[in-house]
Amino acid sequence: MRFGSRGWIILLAAAVLAAMFLRLLIDRDPSTGDFSLTWPDAAWRGFRVTAAVTGALIGGALSLSGTLLQASLRNPLAAPSVLGVSSGAGLGVMLALYIAHVSGVADPPWIPPAMLGAVLAVVLVLVLGRRDGWPDPVSTILAGVIVATMAGAGMVLLQGLVPEGLRGRFLSWAMGTIPETLPASALPILAILLAVTVAWGFSAHGRLDALLLDHASATSIGGSPGSTRLICLIAAGILTAVTVAISGPLGFVGLVAPHVARLLVGSRHLLLVPAAVLAGAVLVVGADVLRQVIDLGNGRLPVGVLTTLAGGPFFLWLLRRGGRHASM
Structure with a gap:
């Protein structure tokens, strides 16, 4: 491990702890709108700790999902949304709200239907994206676009069928x-x-590195690129499903954070996996x-608006810089 890479990983870990500590301390006076840094009393401490830990886990999970997708699809612009996971989760929530409205349930659960919709979206993408029994990079991306478009159309349809109050709650989550x-x-x-996914990423770092090569080269150095690619897609899909169910979609985290980590520590997954998790946690x-x-x-x-505002220009920068900085 190069000293520079080790230093960047340590710095990212320190930045995560600093950001979580700030989230614990920051307070806003609802009457004046002024904010201050104060140690929370017992009544508020649990809420802020939950928010800080949740943000770090969600950011790390989304970034790791993006890292696995970019490796498995050999596409530096791949992100969790490429699987249609966010749209699938949104459709699951919207369908649950509609069923609850029809059956008279006042406060339906959100996380189970969101996870179900997201997992079904992943399964559908994997089925549609198969070629010769294994997920094909191009076919999988096209399948993800199709699934996301269909799920988005379903959400628009269901939004017109639920009361305005439930619709407002859904839109708040969706942002x-x-x-x-x-x-x-x-x-x-x-x-x-x-x-578990981080541990697998460490143990399979050589196979993940091989995915960046063409199929013949990856096969020649050992292992099965197809099975590794399938594991990456399933792991990324499950991680994204859980995060979207909890927080709603957070745009560009799964795209930006892996590239930031790659610029700092390089493309070797032994270094990239921990750096990407930490970079995602810092971002969220x-x-x-x-x-x-x-x-x-x-x-x-909403946090999703801020991550999109930060990630959009970075995405354009990646496109503008082309292969030199967006390469894998």
């Missing part, structure tokens, strides 16, 4: 947020999934901290 309260099992599930927790500071007079900006 992306870091919740301060969650079901007791949500964070442990996300943490375990992230830890930092956006949540910034959200507490910015007050436009009509409420705080």
Whole structure:
């Protein structure tokens, strides 16, 4: 491990801790709109700790998902949305709200239908994107676009069938947020999934590096590129499904953070996997901290809006710089 790479990983880890600590301290006076840095009392401490930990886990999971997708699809612009996962989760939530409205249920659960919709979207993309029994990079991307478009059309249709109050709740979730309260099992599930995927990424770093080569070269150095690619797609899909179910879609995190990590530590997955997880955590927790500071007079900006505002220009920069900086 190069000293420079080790230094960047340590710096990213320190930045994650600093951002989480700021999220714990930051406070806003609802009457004046002024914010300050104060140690929270017991009544608020749990909410802020939950938000800080949730943001770090969600950012790390989305970034790792993007890293796996970019490797498996050999496309530097691939991101979790390429699988239609966000749209599938949104359709699951919207369908649950509609069924609850028809059956008279006042407060339906959100996370299970979002996860179900996201997982079904991943399965459909994998089925449509197969070629010779394995996921094909180009076919998988096209299948993801088709699934996302169809799910988006379904959401638009269902929005007109639910009451305005439920529609407003859905739109708030769909813009992306870091919740301060969650079901007791949500964070442990996300943490375990992230830890298992990181551990697999370390153990399979050589096979992940081989995916960046052409199929013949990857096969010649050992292993099965097709099976590794399939594992990457499934792992990325499950991680994204859980994060979207919890926070809604957070745009560009899965695209920007892996590229930031790649610019810092290179393309070897032994270094890239931890760096990408940390970079994603910094991005999301930092956006949540910034959200507490910015007050436009009509409420705080959703975290998803901030990540999109930050990621959009970076995406254009990647396109403009072309292969030299967006290469894998």
